[in-house]
Amino acid sequence: MDYITVDNLSFSYDDEPVLQDINFTVQPGEFVILTGENGAAKSTLLKSVLGLLKPQEGSAAISKTNTRGEKLMVGYAPQQISSFNIGFPSKVLEFVESGRYQNNRWFKRLDSEDHDHVKKALESVGMWDLRNKKIGELSGGQKQRIALARIFATDPDLFVLDEPTTGMDKESRERFYRLLRHNSRVHNKAILMVTHEHEDIKEYMDRQITLRRKEDSPWRCFSMDSCSGHSKHQH
Numbered sequence: 530m531d532y533i534t535v536d537n538l539s540f541s542y543d544d545e546p547v548l549q550d551i552n553f554t555v556q557p558g559e560f561v562i563l564t565g566e567n568g569a570a571k572s573t574l575l576k577s578v579l580g581l582l583k584p585q586e587g588s589a590a591i592s593k594t595n596t597r598g599e600k601l602m603v604g605y606a607p608q609q610i611s612s613f614n615i616g617f618p619s620k621v622l623e624f625v626e627s628g629r630y631q632n633n634r635w636f637k638r639l640d641s642e643d644h645d646h647v648k649k650a651l652e653s654v655g656m657w658d659l660r661n662k663k664i665g666e667l668s669g670g671q672k673q674r675i676a677l678a679r680i681f682a683t684d685p686d687l688f689v690l691d692e693p694t695t696g697m698d699k700e701s702r703e704r705f706y707r708l709l710r711h712n713s714r715v716h717n718k719a720i721l722m723v724t725h726e727h728e729d730i731k732e733y734m735d736r737q738i739t740l741r742r743k744e745d746s747p748w749r750c751f752s753m754d755s756c757s758g759h760s761k762h763q764h
């Protein structure tokens with residue numbers, strides 16, 4: 530079963546072709562990174578996968594159900610997620626807890642398991658100690674971390690993350706990658722993450738998809754290994 534299926538996708542902005550003939554799949558349990566230089570249309574590809582942009586040719590689809598036959602939940606972190614403004618709830622802990630409520634599967638009073646989950650999510654981004662802070666008092670980088678913690682708290686089946694570690698130091702990044710790897714290997718989640726830091730991530734990820742182009746043509750998947758849709762990943 531594939532959580533993401535991209536099939537011969539081509540996309541243009543106002544007749545300006547940016548992506549051509551993209552093919553790949555992402556399966557549950559896989560941690561896949563998407564790389565390419567600035568302007569390689571990585572964000573455009575993520576938005577096409579999510580259905581926020583409609584490709585002119587081909588298709589991108591997300592499975593409607595997870596491996597247990599339930600509605601598949603997606604956790605999306607767009608670029609510059611830290612620029613969000615929040616009215617209520619205003620405290621870090623409440624904000625992350627609200628992610629736990631948002632998921633319909635958890636539409637009940639939060640129990641100790643939920644509180645554990647929220648605590649782990651905040652610890653994973655190094656923000657547990659600041660749980661009682663008001664969001665308005667946080668720096669941009671701290672807002673980014675709690676936004677990611679909230680996504681973890683919703684417990685999605687599929688993570689779609691656009692440069693989530695921007696501004697994090699190496700130690701924080703590695704802690705974040707470890708958490709993603711744990712989510713994919715142990716909990717069978719799928720991860721598609723745009724990143725520039727492909728050196729220190731190599732030991733954590735399963736597969737890398739790179740967008741490159743030849744001369745003036747639009748961006749394409751580079752490397753048939755990662756773009757052919759056949760994963761080497763074993764469950």
Ligand SMILES: Nc1ncnc2c1ncn2[C@@H]1O[C@H](COP(=O)(O)OP(=O)(O)OP(=O)(O)O)[C@@H](O)[C@H]1O
Pocket residue numbers: 542547565566567568569570571572573574
């Ligand atoms: N809404 C838009 N309208 C027109 N062109 C756009 C739009 N959004 C992006 N582009 C152009 O499409 C190309 C791909 O942009 P995109 O943001 O997807 O690339 P990216 O690989 O995510 O870049 P970066 O690494 O800098 O974040 C760029 O040339 C960009 O200028």
